[in-house]
Amino acid sequence: MSKDQQQADKGRLHQLQQDFMAYLLQGEPGPALADRLKRQIRDQGGISLDTRIGIYANAYRVRLTEVLETDHPNLALYLGDDLWNTLTSAFIQARPSQFRSLRDFGDALPDFLRQHPQFNQDPILADIAAFERRLLNAFDAPEQPRAAFEQLQGLAPALWPGCRLRFHPSVQLFKCHSNAVESWQALKQGQAPAAADYSAQRAWLLWRGESRLTEFISLAPYQLALLEGFLAGEDFATQCAAMLAYVDADQAPVTVLQSLQAWFSMGLIARLDPGRQG
Secondary structure, three states: OOHHHHHHHHHHHHHHHHHHHHHHHHOOOOHHHHHHHHHHOOOEOOEOHHHHHHHHHHHHHHHHHHHHHHHOHHHHHHHOHHHHHHHHHHHHHHOOOOOOOHHHHHHHHHHHHHHOOOOOOOHHHHHHHHHHHHHHHHHHOOOOOOOOHHHHHOOOHHHOOOOEEEEOOOOEEEEEOOOHHHHHHHHHOOOOOOOOOOOOOEEEEEEEOOOOOEEEEEOOHHHHHHHHHHHOOOOHHHHHHHHHHOOOOOOHHHHHHHHHHHHHHHOOEEEEEOOOOO
16 A cells, blocks of 8 residues: 555545544534535444434433533532433533543533523532532542641741641632532432522632542631632741731731641641741
8 A cells, every 4th residue: 555545544534533523522413524424434234324423422422421420419419300411411512522531521510500591590500510620629639748747846946937838739729609518518418408598608628638538628717818828838927927817916826836737637738848047
């Protein structure tokens, strides 16, 4: 076989692959695409072309629907079968997979829910979806060694003010203005969730513990401020000053130290970056 013929065969194969994927993504091929497919794919075993490629198209959508339900089981429960089917069909149509791994397929689901006119009237839906994505991210984060509280205790006093924390990759913060997490917890326990409540901002900390179980806890405002500061790279002295908005001056260092001790015991801290001795 000549090199030109090999190149021509590769070109035809590539075109067939592109046409077949276009059909899977579009569902209903236009006239030009349908004509090319009919010229490249034969009827076989008494099964027509339309039936054969329709089987593949249906299987493709079923697989993507299964992926979404695996990643978002409690969102599916919250919506119920009919609305869940409506959501997944609309999402697959609007956001066809562009990823090599199906793990990333649902990343755009929270934004889709915020934008879609049938679902954006209930912001709790996007919040539940976003929380479930955070759980996935925490579970899938790479493993790293975790620091012990004794390492902090062993620092020279002069190094404490400039000390910064580096967190385990699984650590995630989640903020929303709904009772999405409480609803998620109710569904997880087989209970009916309360009505959507948008009365206040809520904050949550998620991480994967040393037992490799994903965990989460709610955060008080001062805890959120403390975590956000340290995650942004602020040092111990700066974070003690930030606590003055929540506690008395003599309590600020104690509040920070107690929080740090808890974080170390929870396995949140990967390492310390001590400040320089002045």
